[in-house]
Amino acid sequence: MPDVTEIFETLEYGPAPESPSRVTKWLEAHDSRFGLYVGGEWREPRGGEHFAAANPATGRDIARIAQANAADVDAAVAAARDAFAHWSARSGHERARYLYAIARGIQKHARFFSVLESLDNGKPIRESRDIDIPLVARHFYHHGGWAQLAGTELGGQVPVGVVGQIIPWNFPLLMLAWKIAPAIAMGNTVVLKPAEYTSLTALRFAELCDEIGLPAGVVNIVTGDGRTGALLVEHEDVDKIAFTGSTEVGRKIREATAGSGKKLSLELGGKSPFVVYEDADLDSVVEGVVDAIWFNQGQVCCAGSRILVQEGVADRLVEKLKARMETLRIGDPLDKAVDIGAIVAPVQLERIRSLVEEGEKEGATPWQPSWSCPEEGWFYPPTLLTDVEPASTVARVEIFGPVVALMTFRTPDESVELANDTRYGLAASLWTENINLALDIAPRVQAGTVWINCTNMFDAASGFGGYRESGYGREGGLEGLWEYVKPAWTAGAPALSDEPAAASGDEDPAGDGAGGDNGGPPPIDRTAKMYVGGKQARPDATYSLHVAGADGRRIGEVGRGNRKDLRNAVEAAHGAAGKWANATAHNRAQVLFYLAENLSARADEFADRIQAMAGVTASEAADEVERSIRRLFAYAAWADKWDGRVHHTPFRNVTLAMPEPLGVMGVVCPTAPSLLGFVSTVIPPVCMGNAVVAVPSQAWPLAATDFYQVLDTSDVPGGVINIVTGLRDELAPVLAAHDDVAGMWYFGPADGGAEVERLSTGNMKRTWTNDGKARDWTDDAQGEGEEFLREATHVKNIWVPYGA
Numbered sequence: 001m002p003d004v005t006e007i008f009e010t011l012e013y014g015p016a017p018e019s020p021s022r023v024t025k026w027l028e029a030h031d032s033r034f035g036l037y038v039g040g041e042w043r044e045p046r047g048g049e050h051f052a053a054a055n056p057a058t059g060r061d062i063a064r065i066a067q068a069n070a071a072d073v074d075a076a077v078a079a080a081r082d083a084f085a086h087w088s089a090r091s092g093h094e095r096a097r098y099l100y101a102i103a104r105g106i107q108k109h110a111r112f113f114s115v116l117e118s119l120d121n122g123k124p125i126r127e128s129r130d131i132d133i134p135l136v137a138r139h140f141y142h143h144g145g146w147a148q149l150a151g152t153e154l155g156g157q158v159p160v161g162v163v164g165q166i167i168p169w170n171f172p173l174l175m176l177a178w179k180i181a182p183a184i185a186m187g188n189t190v191v192l193k194p195a196e197y198t199s200l201t202a203l204r205f206a207e208l209c210d211e212i213g214l215p216a217g218v219v220n221i222v223t224g225d226g227r228t229g230a231l232l233v234e235h236e237d238v239d240k241i242a243f244t245g246s247t248e249v250g251r252k253i254r255e256a257t258a259g260s261g262k263k264l265s266l267e268l269g270g271k272s273p274f275v276v277y278e279d280a281d282l283d284s285v286v287e288g289v290v291d292a293i294w295f296n297q298g299q300v301c302c303a304g305s306r307i308l309v310q311e312g313v314a315d316r317l318v319e320k321l322k323a324r325m326e327t328l329r330i331g332d333p334l335d336k337a338v339d340i341g342a343i344v345a346p347v348q349l350e351r352i353r354s355l356v357e358e359g360e361k362e363g364a365t366p367w368q369p370s371w372s373c374p375e376e377g378w379f380y381p382p383t384l385l386t387d388v389e390p391a392s393t394v395a396r397v398e399i400f401g402p403v404v405a406l407m408t409f410r411t412p413d414e415s416v417e418l419a420n421d422t423r424y425g426l427a428a429s430l431w432t433e434n435i436n437l438a439l440d441i442a443p444r445v446q447a448g449t450v451w452i453n454c455t456n457m458f459d460a461a462s463g464f465g466g467y468r469e470s471g472y473g474r475e476g477g478l479e480g481l482w483e484y485v486k487p488a489w490t491a492g493a494p495a496l497s498d499e500p501a502a503a504s505g506d507e508d509p510a511g512d513g514a515g516g517d518n519g520g521p522p523p524i525d526r527t528a529k530m531y532v533g534g535k536q537a538r539p540d541a542t543y544s545l546h547v548a549g550a551d552g553r554r555i556g557e558v559g560r561g562n563r564k565d566l567r568n569a570v571e572a573a574h575g576a577a578g579k580w581a582n583a584t585a586h587n588r589a590q591v592l593f594y595l596a597e598n599l600s601a602r603a604d605e606f607a608d609r610i611q612a613m614a615g616v617t618a619s620e621a622a623d624e625v626e627r628s629i630r631r632l633f634a635y636a637a638w639a640d641k642w643d644g645r646v647h648h649t650p651f652r653n654v655t656l657a658m659p660e661p662l663g664v665m666g667v668v669c670p671t672a673p674s675l676l677g678f679v680s681t682v683i684p685p686v687c688m689g690n691a692v693v694a695v696p697s698q699a700w701p702l703a704a705t706d707f708y709q710v711l712d713t714s715d716v717p718g719g720v721i722n723i724v725t726g727l728r729d730e731l732a733p734v735l736a737a738h739d740d741v742a743g744m745w746y747f748g749p750a751d752g753g754a755e756v757e758r759l760s761t762g763n764m765k766r767t768w769t770n771d772g773k774a775r776d777w778t779d780d781a782q783g784e785g786e787e788f789l790r791e792a793t794h795v796k797n798i799w800v801p802y803g804a
């Protein structure tokens, strides 16, 4: 007679299939063939083209999906534009009721959506039923709430307009919810393109929109492959693009939208570290790894695909992992007792296979459980790679499958280095029983989400999004709403015109004394130096620019900065950035107050300079100085008040949403007003803990070069503010293309801004331009405040166990 333990260990699983019959009936009712959902109606694709959608668990086709062409995308955008007028005019409360109705509808049809999702995508029903679909409903509830509150919580903001949204295939309906819920809550209308492998739940969602009476055109669904996505991206009447998918396509989208004025949010790839310290509870860690890399077959942008384990416990962890992998069950996604389903498409399966092969060639040792995968369908077994070098392909490239690479480290410092040794920065998960260690490491990891003793947790109340090449913008939480609104004043802002002419260059070496236009002997040296690393710096090439006064006469010279000067400045900024970011907010506030004080002490001198350059009256010049002092005070005030939030995510956690500096930022200042423009654009990033390389007004740079004397006397650490004078069109592209610059602001004409956006794709740096529009820098609503602080920071969400 076997004892109880033996019985448990030898028990066989019986099949526990979820019935697909309702979904099958629905497919039959549609003749397994679908059109496009445009303006509240179903229509055939204009090009008459359809493609097949398959069930990854069988490889058999289950539906024909329409390929939308340019005419279809035009029609969908036009329908969204028509709907925008009345949808954006509705009260927040009215919109909230529609979102609430959608959430209820999702819940009522939860089982149907789960089965359809699993059939179309191959994910286990356990996941679609318990994670994807409940989170979809939660997202619409949560954002219904934000629609209700938008009037009070997001004052002075208006909807962006028509939003084009492109989503991937790994969480089809969930990604739809992440995109559509905040967009329509804020009063935008939407054209959404699902991924070509997984369109079905989006099409059923369109039916739900009809069922709950959502006004026609608020949500439009156009299906198709990347060509349809590209048409949406390029469409002139789209005001914003929100994209989730590969970094490669994200890059193309940034290039395609450069200079178009379209707002852009990108949620891209990842290679997230899963860090195990030697005091971690290894049994919890093992379950964590299951959730990190075998959830959704590892087809998760924030999958913990790099296990970094402290040396002392590495062998024990590997042993435990192998034992657990042996017990994982792979098979029919509709079987409720299955852990791992099918890979979405043959091309993805092939990609996984070839990357693992490449890993082996580079020296990695793969380990897979002894059981085999189903013969039918597209399956790949859970795979553990050991003997992995940090520089190898499998440690760097997003595999997007159930494959995890394990590496070891010795000290916590080394764990941070390894964790950050990636071009991505989407998520990280930290495992230790030592809260001091966890909370010491969390701020040091470059990632948009940090999970402490948990992983792959998502909630509508918490923002999600990347650092570095994982993209920018957040989805979820208050952070995510900013992607779907814009300041009301921008609607009527005129184009930037009548800028003062740039300082003029010549081929004379600087300081040759060739001036003398004023008559009399030339001053000894009138060339203002640059300011790099807290010191005055001579330009690399000794070419200078003549700064003309209002009367056309030469009033000074500045160096004509070049690539080398910028490189030095970026290096100096890097040297200062870490320490400045870690300075206390109080400390930064003190420095900014002191700057204001010292500027105030020299107010007359600055006013004279402004008057000479801009030809304004004495009182106008004094007014500009006074406003600059006020603005310094404002950011000194903000420095210790731009707090994060604590999100009440509905698990045994709280989520700390912490605004963090981007790092080194390039700032191309407005041409005019010279001092106020410089202060308004350089100080907010500095206030938030960034180090800045500033290109001051190219017409009137002397206010900025005078300013470094104020910096010198105000305890601003060397390297926090660097000033490189010269011609905007020569300098901005170099900064935009520089891979060690994390963010870039540009306040010049439209074509310059377009160039900055185009060149930003090397490291996917975040850019902020004025789209060629004029900003009234004297108006506090336009020239100061939270918008600037938001653009100088990104939010890291740290999930901390709480009340567990």
Ligand code: NAI
Residues within 6 Å of the ligand: 166, 167, 168, 169, 170, 193, 194, 195, 196, 224, 225, 226, 227, 228, 229, 230, 231, 233, 244, 245, 246, 247, 249, 250, 252, 253, 267, 268, 269, 270, 300, 301, 348, 351, 398, 399, 400
């Ligand atoms: P993808 O980035 O090509 O596809 C995502 C979406 O973008 C789909 O809807 C697709 O139709 C659309 N798209 C493709 N080309 C486009 C273009 N030029 N303009 C506009 N839209 C376009 O991802 P794919 O090819 O399905 O997967 C390839 C790899 O990308 C995966 O192996 C994985 O590494 C990564 N990936 C990452 C995701 C994430 O959530 N971060 C999601 C999907 C894929």
